[in-house]
Amino acid sequence: MKEIKGSIKEDNVEYEAYRCRSCGEELMNMKQLRVVAEKYRKLRRAKKIVFAKWGNSVAVRIPNEIIEELKIKVGNHGFIDKDKEGIKIIPIASF
Numbered sequence: 001m002k003e004i005k006g007s008i009k010e011d012n013v014e015y016e017a018y019r020c021r022s023c024g025e026e027l028m029n030m031k032q033l034r035v036v037a038e039k040y041r042k043l044r045r046a047k048k049i050v051f052a053k054w055g056n057s058v059a060v061r062i063p064n065e066i067i068e069e070l071k072i073k074v075g076n077h078g079f080i081d082k083d084k085e086g087i088k089i090i091p092i093a094s095f
Helices: 030-045 064-070
Strands: 002-008 013-019 051-054 057-060 078-083 086-091
Antiparallel strands (some): 002 013, 051 057, 078 086
16 A cells, blocks of 8 residues: 545545555545545535626625625725735624
């Protein structure tokens, strides 16, 4: 068995596994499988969005269920920051 790193391209999920040198079959141990499962749980929670042009900026529409859950109101403020996985938006609670 040879340790390998692979990627499921359509989901953008990287994984580690073992490949049989004889038949090419890939196997994962439970730790490797848990890591992949957690990546898929995060993807399932994520919502697909579309980036749009708004003047000289790029705009994103936030799905209504997220707006309701976070109690975001038009005109509220927040922060946007780079994260190791992408972009993080943090709404500021209105007072």
